[in-house]
Amino acid sequence: xxxxxxxxxxxxxxxxxxxxxxxxxxxxxxxxxxxxxxxxxxxxxxxxxxxxxxxxxxxxxxxxxxxxxxxxxxxxxxxxxxxxxxxxxxxxxxxxxxxxxxxxxxxxxxxx
Amino acid sequence: xxxxxxxxxxxxxxxxxxxxxxxxxxxxxxxxxxxxxxxxxxxxxxxxxxxxxxxxxxxxxxxxxxxxxxxxxxxxxxxxxxxxxxxxxxxxxxxxxxxxxxxxxxxxxxxx
Numbered sequence: 001x002x003x004x005x006x007x008x009x010x011x012x013x014x015x016x017x018x019x020x021x022x023x024x025x026x027x028x029x030x031x032x033x034x035x036x037x038x039x040x041x042x043x044x045x046x047x048x049x050x051x052x053x054x055x056x057x058x059x060x061x062x063x064x065x066x067x068x069x070x071x072x073x074x075x076x077x078x079x080x081x082x083x084x085x086x087x088x089x090x091x092x093x094x095x096x097x098x099x100x101x102x103x104x105x106x107x108x109x110x111x112x
Numbered sequence: 113x114x115x116x117x118x119x120x121x122x123x124x125x126x127x128x129x130x131x132x133x134x135x136x137x138x139x140x141x142x143x144x145x146x147x148x149x150x151x152x153x154x155x156x157x158x159x160x161x162x163x164x165x166x167x168x169x170x171x172x173x174x175x176x177x178x179x180x181x182x183x184x185x186x187x188x189x190x191x192x193x194x195x196x197x198x199x200x201x202x203x204x205x206x207x208x209x210x211x212x213x214x215x216x217x218x219x220x221x222x223x224x
Contacts (some may be wrong), residue, residue, distance in 0.1 A: 005156075008211030033210070042118075042200050056169070056210050090154050097210040100145060103154035 002027060002103035004093050013081050013111045021076045021107045025093030033101060035050040035090040043090055049074050050097045052073060078109075086111045114139040116203055118215030126192055126223050133186040133218045142205025144177055144184045149198040158186075175183035176192070191222045 005024045013019050025032050031050045035043035045058035049068035068074045072093075078085055088108050093100035117136045125131055135144070143162040145156035159168050159179035159183060169176045172195075174187040184201055197217050202212040 004153075033208070033212070035212075035214075040217070040219070041201075041210070042116075042217045043214070045211045048210050050210075058211065063217065088152075092212070100143075100157065100160050101204075101212055102157060103147070105154045106152075 004091055004102055006089075006091050006104040006107050008107060009105065010110075011106045014112050015081055015083060017081050017092075017111075018077065018079045018109045019081060019109060021089050022073065022108075023076070023091030023104060024073045025091075026073075027104050029066075029095050029099075030072050031094045031095070031099075032068060032072065032095045033092045034074070035092065036060070037090055037106070039087040041088075046076070047070065048097065055097060072074035073096075081111045083111050085109065114141075114203065114213045115144075116201060116213055116215040118201055118218055119216060121216060122219050122221075124221045124223070127192055129222075130222070131153055133190050133199055133201075133220075134183070134217050135181045135185065135204060138182065138215075139203070141203035141213075142181070144181070145202045145204065146175055146184070146186055147200040147202065148198060149217075151198075155200055173185050186206050188220075191220075193222045193224050196220055196222050 033048040034046040037043040047057040052068045063079045073086045088106045091104045113120045146153045149155040164179045166177045201215045
């Protein structure tokens with residue numbers, strides 16, 4: 001039973017560029033949530049997708065957008081990258097949106 | 113805005129010692145989860161507590177959810193070097209359905 005998978009594992013971009021991160025949920029899960037984790041901090045909620053729609057959003061600017069596909073996988077897009085966007089981006093999946101969330105290994109993004 | 117205050121932020125102890133990590137909030141959560149995270153990896157779920165006053169044990173780890181479902185604690189007995197890592201508490205539900213609100217984390221180092 002595959003857990004949550006994310007790609008790529010690492011990414012280096014320059015300011016102003018755009019990036020797309022991908023996530024495949026755990027088998028049987030239909031909800032994907034995205035989090036940003038700065039070094040030494042707890043993860044911060046970006047948004048959650050359920051039934052291909054953004055159901056809830058944290059305090060992040062519109063530069064952060066996402067999508068969920070019919071197979072429940074998801075993408076996180078960040079436009080006009082800033083140095084402060086450098087972080088570990090975590091995807092978590094759950095069933096029905098309110099269930100226990102299981103995390104993937106994350107994508108480490110470095111913006112230069 | 114729901115907040116979780118986690119303490120202490122850092123803990124450095126010798127093998128065999130006991131320790132307790134606290135997680136406090138002024139908000140009520142429908143459930144609270146504890147995760148352990150290794151550097152460069154995603155958080156791994158340790159336990160979910162859902163009932164006020166609930167106590168769960170996982171080998172040398174004891175988790176407690178406060179009666180009012182606003183606070184929780186993690187107690188480790190006879191810590192071992194393998195317990196080293198970042199411990200995170202995360203609240204779910206209440207006014208933030210589907211979103212996990214994380215504490216700042218506790219970095220635990222157990223010296224042999």
